[in-house]
Amino acid sequence: ARESARGYGTTERKPVFSRMLLAVIASAVLTVLPLGGRSISTSHEARFALLARDIVERGGWFEPRVGGEVYRNKPTLYPWSIAALSLPRGRVTEATAQAPVVAAAIGAILFTLLLGAALFGARAGLWGALILLTSYDFFAYSQLLLPDMLVVVFVTAAAYFFWRAQGDPPGRGALAAFYGALAMGVFAKGPVGLLPLLVAAVWLWSEHGPGGLRRLWSPLGIGLFAGATALWLGPFLAIGGQSFALDVLHADWLDWFVGFPSRGDLKDFAIEALLGSMPWTPLLPLALASGIRGWRSPGTRFAFLWFAVPLVLVALSLNPRARYLLPLYPAGALLIARWLETRGPARTVAGRVAGWASLAGALAAVAAPAWLR
Secondary structure (H helix, E strand, C coil): CCCCCCCCCCCCHHHHHHHHHHHHHHHHHHHCCCCCCCCCCCHHHHHHHHHHHHHHHHCCCCCCEECCEECCCCCCHHHHHHHHHHCCCCCCCHHHHHHHHHHHHHHHHHHHHHHHHHHHCHHHHHHHHHHHHCCHHHHHHCCCCCCHHHHHHHHHHHHHHHHHHCCCCCCCCHHHHHHHHHHHHHHHHHHHHHHHHHHHHHHHHHHHCHHHHHHHCCHHHHHHHHHHHHHHHHHHHHHHHHHHHHHHHHHHHHHHHCCCCCHHHHHHHHHHHHHHCCCCHHHHHHHHHHHHHCCCCHHHHHHHHHHHHHHHHHHCCCCCCHHHHHHHHHHHHHHHHHHHHHCCCCCCHHHHHHHHHHHHHHHHHHHHHHHCC
16 A cells, blocks of 8 residues: 555555564564573673662662662663563573563564554565664664663654554544653653654644644543653652752763764764664665655655654764664664665666665675685
């Protein structure tokens, strides 16, 4: 199914379900088979396993500790997930520490497929899911013991539910589910989970003008967000509201992100971002240019804004990191899938340049070990 006259895509159930099965099998083969084989060696990864171990041993769900100190740098959804999986055996293992990340990666693949099917058709949804799965950084972070992949699945789910809420007729309960996904994204890693709300607001403004922002109103959804956030924020504040404001809100969040990056940081960020989307990086400029040409289509504009708005925010933050771009990878994958569906078969100069650049890059990657020996 293609974008309708209004631009809100519709798809047939049967091809979507068959493609969902294919996407689950492909993502499971790549992400589940290595489960438990990774050694927990870095401090960034070890802290979450240690927090989960503290929860399992002490039962301190609302005040997990590392080295005897309460950890409040990030919300505790990821350690909670590890602890819940570790309770039956009474101990945290490499497998139970990695399992929530792998499950989140598979969930992100599924929501990318569903959103792509709604925006551009069932086949484009499958293309987008497989492109996302085989992007370097996405696969790499599906194997790392960090909460970033949990943010990706909830951001992608929020995008899907928001688009469902814009249908005609709107999806029942979709806007409430959108706020629920926002709450879980914030629970996973803090304010970065709110990015879909900003993208939704920008898209509504572009589609309906300032009055379109009223479409974000959902008493049930806002109540759901508030209740889910209070579940972890309440104990954080109870331990010490003033210290939370100074040590977490100010030092860990505002001071880390608010400001402009140095030229060196921006250069490193750009290089890491380009490498992170390999091997699909050469197609991304073609997909973005095609997205600009298709700006009048609501679905194309939504995917483009979902990619562009977080990219600009992260690039202009004080400490840009390539991993902060993970939530926009599904949008980039869907834009590439859209290009493959609409313009991929056409013989163009830009397409030839991208093709030869990809071939040269592949040959260089094969030959690199010999050069660096």
